[in-house]
Amino acid sequence: MANSDVFTLGLGLTPPWRVVDQRLETDRQPNELHLAVAADPGARFPCPSCGRLCKPHDWKELSWRHLNFFQHACIIEARVPRTDCPEHGVLRITVPWARPDSGFTLLFEQAALALMREMPVAAAARIIGVTDQRLWRILRFYVGRAIERLDLSGVEAVALDETAAKRGHSYVTVFIDLDAAERPVLFVTPGKGKECMTAFRAFLAEHGGEAGRIA
Template sequence: MDGNRVLALGLGVTAPWRLVEQRLDTDRQPHELHLRVEAERGAQFGCPVCGRLCQAHDFKDLTWRHLNFFQHHCYITAKVPRTNCPEHGVRRVQVPWAREGSHFTLLFEQAALLLVREMPVLTAARMIGITDQRLWRIVEHYVAKAVAGLDLGALKAFAFDETAARRGHVYVTIFIDLDRRRQPVLFVTPGKGKETVARFRAFLAAHGGEPGRVVEVVCDMSKAFLAAVGEQFPTAAVTVDWFHVVQLFTKAVDTVRKAEARLVKMPGAVRWAVLKAGDGPLTEKQAEALAELESGGFLTAAAWRIKELLRWVRHAETPRAARWRLTHFLRHARDRIASSPLLDAFRAALDTVETHRHRILQRWTSTHSNARLEALNGMFQLVRARARGYRNVDTFIAMIYLVGAPLPKLVNSI
């Protein structure tokens, strides 16, 4: 078997196409292997619209980047015909080794997507020898194609949350399927607030889902989010996820610490110590700071101790026990905190929990794990690392879909 036939088999070139020439250019660094493909003389080609066999109208030389041949960059060049269909006129045919409009072969794009899922985009782009802009275009094309094909007909419960896309109050809102253990991301949209929920409802309806079938929605205590869910999914039960309850009090403790630090000297390392759990992985300095905080009669210590009691509520085993524990937590917290204006943020957190206690208690009757968003927060951090150097919110969204949405068949079947 000659070299041309071996390479043709590796490329997947079939009739009427054949490999006619191979040339290694050693004057360039890295070296370039150029492969020329031509159609058999007199071959007919299917109309790109209807498939009717037609004679070639004319030809144009096109080139595509292919997977490296050993250490050499590889390029395929072919004279691609246009057909003159009696019904659809003159149109360029589609070659079997590349998608329309792309300057890369399908195999090259498949390899690029696999790399992007495992490493930062800039690193992947340098590894395969293209610019990150061109790699982003590949990612965005296939992600958009896959997302368009999502079937949400079985969706019954979802959660959503906002995450910062970059500094400067730029956010995206992410919706996940609570019944999917792996790759649960369904929809990602720029911004935050009521309009994001309306966009998701439209997306759901366009992908085979029915808003009336949704029985549960998990979110935070944002007034905008809760109002939007009531408008767009009026028959669904709303559960406030526990992650946001803890987050609410953690932020309140930090606000108290900042206010108190303006008036008195605080122990060293206390900033990060109060953000952690008391039985968590504290450094020696952080443990010493907490001990000094409690023995020194600081208001921050009182706020931190109350925040730590949330675990007692969380570990309730039944809805009745949870209701009792939450009631006593709120009563105990109000009795323990002083009337100092430094604790205003903490009182506001208690008021928020009081307002939404029925939605928080829904956690104990829900069949879904409300820790999903907390776990996904780690995935979003991973996405930021993978998307390092992303140029806009759209590319960040594309990476979230690629890593977190059920799109593996796309990557494996290009």
């Protein structure tokens, strides 16, 4: 089996995508393994809006940081097309190994999130070898997406805790679901008092909850 076929299997790529070349750059630390991924000639791609298979309109060179290959940093490189859909026009497709505009593969982001659950972001950044700002962007994206999907329609019993975040008069108010055995924190906001209650009510309503049902 050729090296490119091994890497294609290792990355879990499926047609039309496959690894076509690889090179190890040893002139930097850590060393970098670059994997060139390409689509089969003549391949058509789904429109990001409707899924209709379309011809590519043009291509753009993109790269993503992947999980390390042994001790080497791994970079995936690919020419990514824009589809020309009769209904939705010219749109950049989403590749199966990364979300749009990320710069990291999905597996890299998954590993980064696992580290950030266990330690400060700065410490995770030192271990992974990227800046903490880039990890914060990953964290904000997935936290934001989780909040968008939050369903608070079943919340009935809530407690709040006004905690001093720093010395002096800097407070943070935490709202907790008293019926939740796991992940009981519902909402966190700077400050204390009436404004925090107003903010929580608005957040509750945005996610299907009803303030009138809460004890």
